[in-house]
Amino acid sequence: MFCLLSKKILVLPLILTSCSVFAENSVGHGVLTGDVGLVSQYIYRGGVENDDIAMQAGLEYAHQSGFSVGYWGSTLDYDATDETHAHGFEHDIYISYAQELHQNWAYKLQATSYIYQNGGTVEGEKGEQRKTTSFDVLAELAYKDLTLGAAVLLADALSGNAGDVYLSAAYSYALPQDFNLNTSMGVSAYNSHHDDSLLQTKKDFAFNEARIGVSKNIPHLGATASLDYILGGQDRLGKDLKNHVVLGLKYNF
Template identity: 35%
Template sequence: MVKSVCKMIVLGALAVTSTFIMAEDNTLPFPGTITGNVNVVSSYNLRGMTNSPESDTPAVQGGLDYTHDSGFYLGYWFSTLTAAYADFNTSPTNIKEDKKSFENDFYAGYKGKITDDLGYQIGGTVYYYYPGWESTGYETILGLNYKDVSITAQTLLNNVTFGNKGDTYFLATYAPKLAGGFTGKVQVAAYYYGDDDEYLAYQAKAGDVTKTDFAFRHATLGLSHPLGATGATWSLDYIFGGYTRDEAKQKNKVVLGLGYAF
């Protein structure tokens, strides 16, 4: 039932947004702008997690974003996935592998300017999975950006089945415009891991008990390019796998994507 409601919300929001965009004057009945995107990727690799179950199959993803001229933003993002961590119940013996799930991310914040080239970001995200209420997480984000370079730090505020309170994901991204209409992507990421381990029994079965405080998580090299005049864009990413909280080495992986922004 909840999954159906989530899909109805997504489809309804896309329909409303499309109506606004197709209006002749291309304006909204309120201040600000709304943009959206729909993507298909060969695998969903959350923050470089190339060994996890959600990496096994293609995923459909997309979202809507509202931006006000003041810098305030509000958005929603979703993805289909296969994830064992979304199936934790009251006992670790109830874990069911390869269960189809649905990720919903609700976020809001503010993006401001210090100078013409230097900006900052302050915000937060709620992660809700169905099925998998134990995976509902609350996270803050702080960021700085200078021209084509950005650095963000995202910190969990509660213990969930996939992380501990205080876990912080650091991500540096360089996305330059290249010749021939290409856009490049270079990313390097690291994780600081909290050691509360509230879900120790569950994590022990999944092999995720905290063994290290800080680790290189992943690096990514990517290219993207518009697909002719279709409005779609293809992308190719190569992920260099790092290490998770249990010091497990993640494999390297190629990820293909096709997206449409509106």
């Protein structure tokens, strides 16, 4: 795995060189930023989206008014519409609005579309159909380094039912030598009223995951290295989720 990781890391400077046109960052009345990197596993809300090395990248334009639009993507080790495929891709497209309230307080509202591979629909045993694409809205409230969030799924999808709520809390603490301590946890309140043969719910409320880790900014490389330990909880079926150790390396531009 580490050999493969090394090969992929060597490719990243080449990708960044081709993206050097964005280095100036200022675009109109806003700022364009991006990142590209690798993680040893892609874990989302306690569940495994990629059990192998995942390549991930993002691009965001933030306007001085507080509005932002962005894209984030990651490789997956599955294709939701074709079980014979051991690979896929997740595309997240979002629009958000953020403002400071007073001194140390701030908030953000965001709407996100999650598009898996090329989209598509999956049919159940009784003819039910669910789209792989899902949509949610997120509200976050931050006080200094503490952020509380609530995300609500807007429509039934293969990943969940309309009305599913994910509650999160994250705290980051600056350490000496450009290190940061990062912690977070997430729980879900599931809507079981829309269950069908494609999606079942056995727990109305579940603790999904808790994370603790450290990250290190490397200014002269424009990179961030991270190490996270993820304590798995349970999913909507009450299935125990595994614990994971995740390594990451991300270049920012």
